[in-house]
Amino acid sequence: MVPETVTPPKKQRSEKSRPSIFWVLAGLIIPIGSLLARFRIVDGDKLPRTGAFILAPNHYSEIDPVMIGMVSWKLGRLPRFLAKESLFRVPVFGWFLRKSGQVPVSRGGSARGSAPLEAAQRIAAEGQIVIIYPEGSLTRDPDMWPMRGKTGAARMALENDLPVIPIAHWGTQQVMARYAKKISWFPRKTIDVKVGDPVDLSAFRGRPLDNSTLTEATAVIxxxxxxxxxxxxxxxxxxxxxxxTKHDQKETGRFDG
Structure with missing residues (x-):
């Protein structure tokens, strides 16, 4: 009897290993970003290497997306953000945003618009990730703790059955202070990062996605x-x-208080 030959499954290539516009972006950003900061990543293995999900970070510096994008790249995933629609009209920069699959969102809107929802469906179908800041803008908390979140991330997760992976970072404010216009180049900073387990949103699945449900789910995130x-x-x-809203502060825009 001839023994059965078992063909081992092929190791799935990471999306980072496939040629893409991200190679160009990484070649431009990673060397400069590495001069600015080093990363100490805790529980990086909790970031799924395959499959679609929403990555939800805290937000307190305008350079946060660059830093979180670098972390995502270091952990083997291609960073795609919900980005202000106006950025897509910036020459050259807007082209890179479009080619790298970033998702435009109107400044006065949320993840409820048709474009972000269509993008979420594509992301789920293609096994990609999207990075959403649940706070919607830089935190107004005086000590830079996460402030009250908006419901876009929860809605996108529940409508498209996407996991939400929380991630927090601390130290970016040393590279670029909240609402600052200048970057601090020297000395090189250290940014601590911690990846969490998927947020348990099982209690909200199957419920009507009304404001009450989305607000509760957002609080859990x-x-x-x-x-x-x-x-x-x-x-x-x-x-x-x-x-x-309880401190007479605007939801968007710069705040120096």
Whole structure:
């Protein structure tokens, strides 16, 4: 009897290994970003190397997307963000955004618009990831703890059955302070990063996606991000999450208070 020959499954190539516009972007950004900062990544193995999901970070510096994009690249995934629609009209930069699959969102809108939802469906179908800042803008919290989140990430996750992976980072403010216009080049900074387990949104699946459901799900996502940041900072966040509307603050735009 001839023994059965078992062909081992082919090792799936990471999306990072396939030629793409990201190679060009990485060649431009990674060397410069590495001069600015080094990363200490905790639980990087929790970031799925395959499959579609939403990566949800905290947000307190305008250079955050560059830093989180570098972390995503280092962990083997291609970073795709929800980006302000106006950025896509910037010469050259807008071309790179379009070619790399970034998702335009109107400044006054949310992830509820048709373009982001269509992008989420494509992301799920193609096994890609999208990075969404649940806070929607830089936190207004005086001590830079995550503030009250918006419902876009929760809606996209629940409507498209996508996991949400929380991630927190601390130290980016040393590279570029909140609302600063200049980058601090020297000395080289250290940014601590921690990846969390998928957020458990099972209690919300199958429920009507009304404002109550989405608000509750968003709070669960923000709790997960905040817990990670507490670990990185070694301190507890305020018991009540900062809400700009309770402090007569605008939801978007620069804030110097």
């Amino acid at each position: 923000m709790d997960a991000i905040t817990a990670l940041l507490e670990d990185l900072r070694g301190e507890k966040a305020p018991a009540e999450r900062w809400d700009p």
